[in-house]
Amino acid sequence: MKPAAQSEALEQASVKQYCKAVRVPVIGANFIGLSEQAVREKQSHIRYLEALLAMESEERDRHAIENRLREAQLPRLKTLEEFDFAQAPQVPVASIRALAEGGYIERSEPVVLIGECGTGKSHLATGLCVAACRQKRRVRFTTAAALVTELVEAKQNNQVRRVVARWMKYDLIALDEVGYVPVAEMGAEFLFQVIADRAERAALIVTTNLPFSEWTTVFPNPRLCKALLDRITDRAHIIETGTESFRFRRTVEGRKKR
Structure with missing residues (x-):
């Protein structure tokens, strides 16, 4: 050389x-x-x-x-770009795109997605979480049942305060499937504690198949239910995804083609 x-x-x-x-x-x-x-x-x-x-x-x-x-622990990696708005005409495209920009996170505003099963609630929630991750925000996705279970177990180990504090560290929490499973009073109290601690301090996404008038069927304590709804809906972006399952319709159409 x-x-x-x-x-x-x-x-x-x-x-x-x-x-x-x-x-x-x-x-x-x-x-x-x-x-x-x-x-x-x-x-x-x-x-x-x-x-x-x-x-x-x-x-x-x-x-x-x-x-x-x-870190977000998304059940599936689904983006808003993959969401078929043509199959879900009731979902306001402009509102979802505005949310994807992340202003609601900066303002600590809740987002509530209400609709029947198969209308895209979880996909939209996941897509908003992906958008937030792209903006380098700390995000965590969970179901209401899983969060309640974690908090009940924390109670048994005298660690509720530590667990609640950990959930407060996220810029955005997506709480999926609220209303799918009845919640015992202790679980409802813990759920309220997490949501109340985040009110006006950090953003929250909630998906539910129940209109607000039927939440007492899941949260039997009417006073606690009212307080929970008050925290979730205050300054919230409420998006209705409809009643017709496009997932079911897609399955039926696929069978007809075959």
């Missing part, structure tokens, strides 16, 4: 070591290729540096979003 080539190889190895030490692996993997491109295109040193830093930044953003999505 010629002395010039040997010197260049040593310099490249040194740069890679520095990149490893300061934890910029994308720059370490791409600085040679981009330098050759910069020479061919007669780019300035600053333009070359900008391109390297942009690649590193984009990769870090991608990892941050992936971490947020994992």
